[in-house]
Amino acid sequence: MSTHTLPFPFPPSPFTISHSLLAWWDAHRADLPWRQTRDPYAIWVAETMLQQTQIATVIPYYERWMARFPTVADLAAVPLEEVLKLWQGLGYYSRARNLHAAAQTVMQRWGGQMPRRAADLQTLKGIGRYTAGAIASIAFGEATPVLDGNAMRVLTRLTDYAGDVTRSASKNELWQLAATLVPDSRPGDYNQALMELGQQICTPAKPACLLCPLAAHCLAWQRGTQPERPVQSPRPRTPHYDVVAGVIWQNGQIEANERFLIAQRPLHGLLGGLWEFPGGKQEPGETLPEALRREIQEELAIEIAVGEHLTSIKHAYTHFRITLHAFQATHLSGVPQHLGVANHAWVTLAELDDYAFAVTNQKIIATLRQVVPDGVNR
DNA sequence: CACGCGTGGCC
DNA sequence: TGGCCAAGCGT
Numbered sequence: 164m165s166t167h168t169l170p171f172p173f174p175p176s177p178f179t180i181s182h183s184l185l186a187w188w189d190a191h192r193a194d195l196p197w198r199q200t201r202d203p204y205a206i207w208v209a210e211t212m213l214q215q216t217q218i219a220t221v222i223p224y225y226e227r228w229m230a231r232f233p234t235v236a237d238l239a240a241v242p243l244e245e246v247l248k249l250w251q252g253l254g255y256y257s258r259a260r261n262l263h264a265a266a267q268t269v270m271q272r273w274g275g276q277m278p279r280r281a282a283d284l285q286t287l288k289g290i291g292r293y294t295a296g297a298i299a300s301i302a303f304g305e306a307t308p309v310l311d312g313n314a315m316r317v318l319t320r321l322t323d324y325a326g327d328v329t330r331s332a333s334k335n336e337l338w339q340l341a342a343t344l345v346p347d348s349r350p351g352d353y354n355q356a357l358m359e360l361g362q363q364i365c366t367p368a369k370p371a372c373l374l375c376p377l378a379a380h381c382l383a384w385q386r387g388t389q390p391e392r393p394v395q396s397p398r399p400r401t402p403h404y405d406v407v408a409g410v411i412w413q414n415g416q417i418e419a420n421e422r423f424l425i426a427q428r429p430l431h432g433l434l435g436g437l438w439e440f441p442g443g444k445q446e447p448g449e450t451l452p453e454a455l456r457r458e459i460q461e462e463l464a465i466e467i468a469v470g471e472h473l474t475s476i477k478h479a480y481t482h483f484r485i486t487l488h489a490f491q492a493t494h495l496s497g498v499p500q501h502l503g504v505a506n507h508a509w510v511t512l513a514e515l516d517d518y519a520f521a522v523t524n525q526k527i528i529a530t531l532r533q534v535v536p537d538g539v540n541r
Numbered sequence: 542c543a544c545g546c547g548t549g550g551c552c
Numbered sequence: 553t554g555g556c557c558a559a560g561c562g563t
Contacts, residue, residue, distance in 0.1 A: 167542085201558085210560095210561085211559095211560095212559090213558085213559040214558090214559070214560045214561075215546090215547085215548090215557090215558055215559085215560060215561095216547085216548075216549090216558065216559085217549075217550075217557090217559095218547095218558090218559080219549090219550090220548075220549065220558090223557090249563080251551090252547090252548075253547080253548075254546085254547025254548045254549090255546055255547055255548085255560085255561090256546085256547080257546070257561075257562075258546095258560090258561080259553095261561080261562090286562075288561095288562090289560095289562085291560060291561045291562080292560085292561090293559075293560055294561085297559070305552080309559075311555075311558090311559045311560075312559075312560085313558085313559065314559085325553085329543090330542090330543095331542060332542095354558085354559095358557065358559055359559090361559095361561080362558090362559085367556080367557065367558095368551090368552085368556095368557095378559065398555080398556085400554090400555090401554080432545085432546085433545080433546070433547090434546090434547080435546090457554085464558050478547095478548090479547095479548085479549095479555090480546085480547060480548085481545085481546070481547070481548085482544090482546080483553085496558060521547075521548095522548070522549095535542070
């Protein structure tokens with residue numbers, strides 16, 4: 164049990180809280196794929212996929228991943244392309260790149276064994292304070308805290324904490340509280356119980372306080388302030404952009420084994436390392452075809468003629484929205500196989516399956532498969 | 542330290 | 553519908 168003092172008064176003893184929580188969890192814990200093992204690598208993969216991502220979304224990705232890369236050695240041995248392909252559609256692609264790089268670090272620097280202590284785990288790329296605590300407590304039994312969005316909601320309500328949790332100073336106080344509460348016995352179970360309480364009972368809207376094992380100790384429940392916790396400063400409104408993409412093929416009429424031009428995005432930044440149909444944002448005062456011609460010229464140094472509109476796709480990212488307009492286009496002076504651009508490829512419709520695309524471009528591909536007649540590219 | 546980074550579900 | 557939220561991390 165940690166001996167840190169709380170930054171605010173909270174009478175119940177840590178043992179009272181952890182004991183009630185563990186009793187509840189033993190009766191109500193969900194059966195999840197990554198809970199059938201103590202393999203630190205499996206826990207690591209699951210925790211990384213679960214960052215900012217819901218359980219139901221993660222499960223099929225986790226199953227595919229563990230079937231394809233059962234050990235850290237398997238992961239370290241494959242090229243990044245294959246890793247990104249398996250991560251396709253899961254989002255936050257730096258997680259996949261970091262997992263891959265850290266697997267190679269584990270092989271080279273740690274002799275193929277995951278480090279056991281939270282402090283050592285946190286030196287690996289993509290493993291921060293939360294994930295280090297999760298792996299160390301669940302796989303190795305270290306009495307170290309975790310604090311995710313769920314735990315933060317539970318703890319702010321339990322103590323009726325009024326600080327703005329978007330500020331890191333507030334998060335530090337809550338980490339301290341979390342550390343105070345972690346028991347020496349079953350710390351991994353306790354940490355999972357804390358998060359699962361936030362997921363199942365202490366939900367953002369309409370928490371089920373009547374079913375909560377901690378209600379007797381909960382200051383927000385006593386005061387009726389659950390809806391006001393946690394306190395968060397509002398996010399700014401999300402802007403909207405119109406984006407164009409060119410599906411570039413050789414002739415106006417589709418031929419057998421028609422090839423399309425795709426480009427790989429830079430390894431860092433938005434959708435880093437993924438492939439896409441080339442294009443970009445529309446500037447003010449530009450028509451969509453004008454924007455497409457300009458973007459293609461800047462990116463690939465070729466001139467195109469913009470043809471038929473194929474589809475428009477609305478998509479919401481976290482901080483902005485786009486409408487992606489896809490056009491058929493043809494290269495005006497024949498199709499160069501080498502563009503002087505490193506990360507591009509001419510591929511058939513069937514070969515598109517080998518590349519990792521973001522969801523917006525997956526939708527363009529789906530449209531393309533309907534437009535291109537059967538028998539071509541098959 | 543504030544911000545960029547994906548996608549899907551919910552209302 | 554747009555905004556909020558989800559087992560966060562790196563810079």
